[in-house]
Amino acid sequence: MVAGAGAFLRGQGSLQHDLVIGLIALILLLTVFYVDAFTKIEGAIAVLYVIALLLLSEVVTRRALMAMAILCAALAIFAFLFSHGIDPGIQPTLRLTVSLAALAITTALLLRNDTFRSELLASNAALRESEGRYRSIFDNTKVALWEHDYSRVRSHLMELKLQGVTDLRVHVRSNPGAATQCMDMISTVAANEAAYELLGPHAGDGGPGTLRRYVASDDETFIDLMQAILDGAEHFEGKGTVTTDGGEKRLVLLSIGLPDDASTFNRVVVGMIDITQREMTQKALNEAQAELTRAARAATVGALSASLAHELNQPLGAIGVNAQTLLRWLDRDPPDLAAVRKSAERIIRDGQRASDIIQNTRSMLTQNTNESEWIDLYALIDETTRLMEHDLQRDAVVVDIHRNTRIPSVKTVRIELQQVLINLMTNAVQAMSSVDAAPRTIVIDVAPRTDEIVSIVVRDNGPGIAADARDKVFAPFYTTKASGMGMGLSICRSTLEARGGKLEGYNHPEGGAVFEITLPLEDLHE
């Protein structure tokens, strides 16, 4: 009998408990039937079947409940016919109707209740599953996740907003304790494994004020985060510094999804990625780059002084020869004064030339600043060509400057652009030195590409860029020269890129290498 009953039971409580409830319901059912059918008590006794149904609904399945409801209705009708016969009269019929209606309504309500309950159970299970999944992600991800309760600080910030505070940085400046006050309102809810690894063994400790151990109260990123909450932002990202339990400072990338719903601010997940190492590597890289740029600049200065020495040597040598010749004319008997005058005039002229060279060099060196200025490209190219004159002459290279159109001035750092030009022209000269075919020519072509970009093309008629070198010419430490460091083009490119420009190299269809500088006409980096 127990096994038979089992088929109808929900099986949620203990079997014994279910059987006791079932038994009570059965006794109640029989009692109601007895009173309804065999006693003369007038009244809608059958309504009381609903009690039995209510009891049974706790323990039996939907089907069994429906079967019981039909049984109850059948018993009520049987009792009605049994006690009132074929012609029952108005009153008993009404009572039966009320009872049957009560049974039907109760059964419907119970069934609906049951539907709701099973739906609730299903959604609870889904919720539990999703919570479990989230927990497992939370615990196992390599990103340090730190759950905080921001609800208090949010209400506080909203109050501040009502008081008219819009810029928290300003507010914090005039209220020095404000940041600490905000920080103390935040408490830690949980921390995952990665967060413990990053921050230390106390990362998950709750309680207000715990955040202050890890974040400096004057931390600007913290203020920015508070500002984001004040502004109702959906997401916050930033770089911040945290101090670990061990007292070590770590640079972290923060990412926080801020909820729309004020009530869920009690569990906000702060994602943190430790970028200390990356930043340090980046810093070392930048330093190396700066060091190389300085080295390249020193090399330029070296080339410059060699060129200067050579240039000065000519007029100074001439002055020496002229002065001694002058003495010889004077020593004649009689002295040839007309020749003396000519020699003296040459000395004056050559002295002036030497002085001009020094003047030019000085004005070039005083321009050695890192400030952007408006530059007339043609003037700069002319000046650079003059500076290179010695190298160009030595290798018998002709420079052909195409002045097609009027070019607007560009705003950039003069010495940097000049260094790039010197580098490209020196490369061109060296590339052509292996070629016997004359004339060795560097063509410099300046032309606006678009309204915003101007291009300076430096083309030689040397052997061009070898096919296997095409991808590598801009790579650091790549060189085709026996004594080259391989930094020239790499530095040129990054120098230009830092100013919003570009440097590209390719071969001209008619032969020779082409290096093309493009510069923005409006310097975006100012």
Next chain:
Amino acid sequence: MSHTTTIAIVDDDQAIREALDDLVQSCGYDSVLFASAEEYLAYDKREAIDCMLVDVKMPGLSGIELQAVLNKEQHKPPMIFMTSYRDDRTRAAAMDGGAFAFLGKPVDINKLLGFLESALRPVN
């Protein structure tokens, strides 16, 4: 002497050329000026040249290359080289090619005149 002594001055720098020209004239010699080796090779009265003052580094043919060309010819006037680059290799090349002297710039006038005189002294 059957003819006036003529010195050829081959230097790409005009100031140096003029200064040497004046110096040579102050010594009582004639001079002919050339801005490049090519210009000198194009000169049709090379037979009359008694001595040459030659710059080493010039656009086009260098002084050393000019020496190599002239060495293949009959008439080889003594060559006195002048250069701002005093590297031993160039010096050796010049001397091996039969240079009379190899002087650094700025030129020591007394040395130059001394070499000039001994270059022009008739070989007995």
